Amino acid sequence: MAAKVILITGASSGIGLATAELLHAEGFTVYGTSRRANNASKYKFQMIELDVNQEDSVAQAIEKVISTEGHIDVLINNAGFAIAPAGAEESSMQQAQAIFETNFFGALYSASKHALEGYSESLDHELRSHGIRVSLIEPAYTNTSLGMNLLKADAQVTAYEQIREKLHQQMIETIRNSDDPSIVANTILAVINSQNILPRYTSGTTARYLKNLRKFAPVKVFDKLIQRSLKV
Ligand SMILES: NC(=O)c1ccc[n+]([C@@H]2O[C@H](COP(=O)([O-])OP(=O)(O)OC[C@H]3O[C@@H](n4cnc5c(N)ncnc54)[C@H](OP(=O)(O)O)[C@@H]3O)[C@@H](O)[C@H]2O)c1
Numbered sequence: 001m002a003a004k005v006i007l008i009t010g011a012s013s014g015i016g017l018a019t020a021e022l023l024h025a026e027g028f029t030v031y032g033t034s035r036r037a038n039n040a041s042k043y044k045f046q047m048i049e050l051d052v053n054q055e056d057s058v059a060q061a062i063e064k065v066i067s068t069e070g071h072i073d074v075l076i077n078n079a080g081f082a083i084a085p086a087g088a089e090e091s092s093m094q095q096a097q098a099i100f101e102t103n104f105f106g107a108l109y110s111a112s113k114h115a116l117e118g119y120s121e122s123l124d125h126e127l128r129s130h131g132i133r134v135s136l137i138e139p140a141y142t143n144t145s146l147g148m149n150l151l152k153a154d155a156q157v158t159a160y161e162q163i164r165e166k167l168h169q170q171m172i173e174t175i176r177n178s179d180d181p182s183i184v185a186n187t188i189l190a191v192i193n194s195q196n197i198l199p200r201y202t203s204g205t206t207a208r209y210l211k212n213l214r215k216f217a218p219v220k221v222f223d224k225l226i227q228r229s230l231k232v
Helices: 013-024 055-069 093-105 109-131 157-176 181-193 203-215 217-230
Strands: 005-009 029-034 044-047 074-076 136-139 200-203
Touching: 005 013, 005 055, 013 029, 013 181, 029 055, 044 055, 093 109, 109 136, 136 181, 157 203, 181 200, 203 217
Parallel strands: 005 029, 005 074, 029 044, 136 200
Antiparallel strands: none
16 A cells, blocks of 8 residues: 655644654655745655745645655645733734644634644644644644744833743753654654544653543642742
8 A cells, every 4th residue: 555645834843753654664655844945855754845934835835745756645734933921912923823823723822823723623624534644743842943943023022021031941851852743753653553543642641641630620620730840
């Protein structure tokens, strides 16, 4: 049987890279994407250029894979970036739109991810009759360069200065000590190989713990734990 063709966005680092390498090693035909594909030869899988914010770039990347392989079996929407801790009013409309452009169309990080959750669930129902399933893979913090690539809020409020710096350092520290991206890669592999695809999966022990806590702990307890973990 021909190997499944996988397209994974944002495969130049972190979770995307770990997943692309694992799937390639497992024998899948893997196409990864990056906005800078000029050093494509350093990857074991095929790296092609794609900026999820540019319609033309998306069309060209898809065309490239389809013209070579004839089809795409699995699309892993992984490309994304985060914003350094910031109050909602600290981002201009332009910046908020840029985050949605990358994380949703192509929070306000959290908002863009919630939007993506809702959209993915709807899409899963919409596309099922075409034999296509849509799943959310939800890790907690993962040790990638996300913390290094944080976008700064472009209208910072002085009142948040202390807490911002504290949260920023805490976030970088937490990411550094968190799960290896290979854990997410293995979850994705298990989903691809599964006969019974579900709409939503957690990845790693922290994400599983948080999901269970959310499900079973009283709202007040959950709220307290989040506040305590943020140390605010
Ligand atoms: N790390 C965590 O703690 C964590 C936890 C939960 C969820 N996630 C999610 O996991 C995904 C991967 O993040 P990561 O932690 O692996 O971060 P990362 O190491 O910074 O990797 C981000 C990837 O996204 C690509 N990318 C960013 N903007 C893009 C754009 N406009 N068009 C195309 N590609 C773009 C980057 O590629 P180029 O720069 O080469 O184009 C890079 O390959 C993100 O959606 C993130 O929100 C991460």
